[in-house]
Amino acid sequence: MTDKLIIFDTTLRDGEQSPGASMTREEKIRIAKALERMGVDVIEAGFPIASIGDFDAVKAVATVVKNSTVCGLARALNRDIDTAAEALKPASSRRIHTFIATSPIHMKMKLRMEPEQVIEQAVAAVKRARRYTDDVEFSAEDAGRSDIDFLCRIIESAIAAGATTVNIPDTVGYNLPNQFGSLIKTLIERIPNSDKAVFSVHCHNDLGLAVGNSLSGVLSGARQVECTVNGLGERAGNAALEEIVMAVRTRRDVFPCDVRLDTTQIVYCSRLVSNITGFPVQPNKAIVGANAFAHESGIHQDGVLKNRETYEIMRAEDVGWHANRIVLGKHSGRNAFRTRLRELGVEFSREEDLNEAFRRFKALADRKHEIYDEDLQALVTEADLAVSNERVKWVSLCVYSETGESPKSKITLWINGEERSHTAEGSGPVDATFKAIESIVDSGCTLLLYSVNALTTGTDALGEVTVRLDNAGRTVNGQGVDTDVIAASAKAYINALNKVMNPVARYHPQSEETATYVAVRKFPLVSNLLKLNSII
Ligand code: KIV
Ligand code: ZN
Secondary structure, eight states: OOEEOEEEEOTTTTGGGSTTOOOOHHHHHHHHHHHHHHTOSEEEEEOGGGOHHHHHHHHHHHHHOOSSEEEEEEESSHHHHHHHHHHHTTOSSEEEEEEEEOSHHIIIIIIOOOHHHHHHHHHHHHHHHHHHOSOEEEEEETGGGSOHHHHHHHHHHHHHHTOSEEEEEETTSOOOHHHHHHHHHHHHHHOTTGGGSEEEEEEBOTTSOHHHHHHHHHHTTOOEEEEBGGGOOSTTOBOBHHHHHHHHHHTTTTOSEEOOOOGGGHHHHHHHHHHHHTOOOOTTOTTTSTTTTOOOSHHHHHHHHHOGGGTOSSOGGGGTOOOOOEEEETTOOHHHHHHHHHHTTOOOSSHHHHHHHHHHHHHHHHHOSEEEHHHHHHHHHHHHHOOTTOSEEEEEEEEEOOTTSOOEEEEEEEETTEEEEEEEEOSSHHHHHHHHHHHHHOOOOEEEEEEEEESSSSTTOOEEEEEEEEETTEEEEEEEEESSHHHHHHHHHHHHHHHHHSOOOOOOTTOOOOOEEOOOTTSTTGGGSEEOOOOO
16 A cells, blocks of 8 residues: 655745745745645745744745645744744644754754753643644754664654654754665664654755655655755755655655655746745756756657657656746736636735736736746746835836947936936946946945846746845845846846845744844734844
C-alpha cells in the first residue's frame, strides 16, 4: 500500500526569512491561494509573534484558505503559542508548530539552558498548543547536530505531551544523505511511541543537499517534507518543493509513498513566488528553470523527436510548462480580464482595484498585442508591489543614448510632496537612470544586484527587473515591470527605495534577542505583540 507523503510548504515563513524576500499580506494571500490550488497539505503562513504585519498576514491566510491546513510558527513560549493560536483562529484546519533548539551548541550558547530544562519547556509548549488544536507539530531545531540519545528523549516526551507531527530539521544544512537517512531510521526505531506521530524532515541547502537529505529521510520513514517553492529560504534555502514532488512522482518505483499535488500548477507557483520576491529562477534549475526541458544539442533533439523518453524523464506539461498561450488582447473586455485573473487565483475585493488593474491592462494591450498569463500576473504583481506609504513616486523618464556619446537620463520623481527632476550621465542608460534617481534621493544605499528577465518571448515582452539594495546591513529587493527595460529598471529601483524608507520591524524566530512588548489596541492579545527597535 502506498502511504501519503505530506507536503508542508514553508515559503511564507522560512522562505520569507531570505534577506529581501519579505512579503506583504496581499502577496502572502496570493501565494497561499496558489499553494492551496496546487494541493499543498500544510501551508506555514508565518511567525505571528514576529510583528503585527506577520500576525495580520497569518490571520488573513487562515481566513481565505479552505482546503489546506494553515500553520503558524511559535517558539516554545506561552506568548508565542497564544499569539499563533489567535492568528490561526479563522482557519478551517489549523496547526501550531512549536520548536526549541536541541543541539549542544544551541542549548549552551543560544538558549543558555540545561538539556533537562529544554525538555521541560518543549513538553510545556506542546501541551499549551494542544489547548488550541489537536494538530501540533514539534521541531527539534538543529536536530542534525544533536545528540541522538537526547533527541530520542525529547521527541518521545513531545509525542507523549501531544505532538502529532515531529519535525527533524537539519537547520544548518550540515548532514549528508546517508547520515540523515539513518538519523530518521534510528529515531523511528528507538523512540517507543514513534508510531503515534508523523515524522517530518526540514533540510537546509548549505551544502546543496537539502533535497537529497529530505528524500533520504522519506526513504527511512519520514512522511512529511517541509519545503519551499524554488527552494527559497534562509541562507542557501530549503529543499525545493518542485524537486521533492517530482522526484517522488517520477521514481514511484523507489518511494513507498505519493503526494496528492496537482503538479501542473508547479511552474505557475514558481513564477509567482519569483515575481513577488524578486528572486529570479536560474535557467538550469531543475523542473522550473527555463532550460529544464530544453534540448539544445542536435543529438538530444534528434533523440527526443524519435522518442521523448530517450532524454526526458518527465513531461514538461506535467509540471505546467506550455507554449505561451495568448489569453487576452486589445479587444478583451473587463469580464474576460476578471475571469482569467480569477482562474489564476487573483480576486479583487474592491471594484476600484479591478478598474485600476483593467486600466493598466488596456495600456499594456496598446503596446503589446498578445497578452499571456505571465503578463497578467506581472500586471497584478506590479500593483501589489506598491509599498504602502510610498515616499518616492515615479513621474516620468527621458533617456538619450547614441553611439560614441555618454548616455543621459532625465528622471522626474514625486518626493516628499514635490516634483523634482534630475539629469545624469552614466556608462549605460540604466546606470545613468540610477545615478539620476540617487542625485534626487541620496539614499546612501549600495546596489547589490541588478537583474533583467523577459517574461515572455518576443521583443515586445514585458521586462521584469529586480534591484537589490543594501542599507546599513538591511537588504531589500525592488521589482519593476514594463515593456521598456529602462523604465522597468527605474521602477524597480524606486520600489526598493520605498521599502528601505518603510522598514518593517520583525523579530526573527531563531534569534533569542529580548523583545519589547507593547500594547496594541487593535489586537486582543495586545501584550503579546512585539515592537522592535526600528531597523533603520
Ligand atoms: O531550520 C529550522 O530549524 C527551522 C525550524 C524553526 C523548524 O526553520
Ligand atoms: Zn528552517
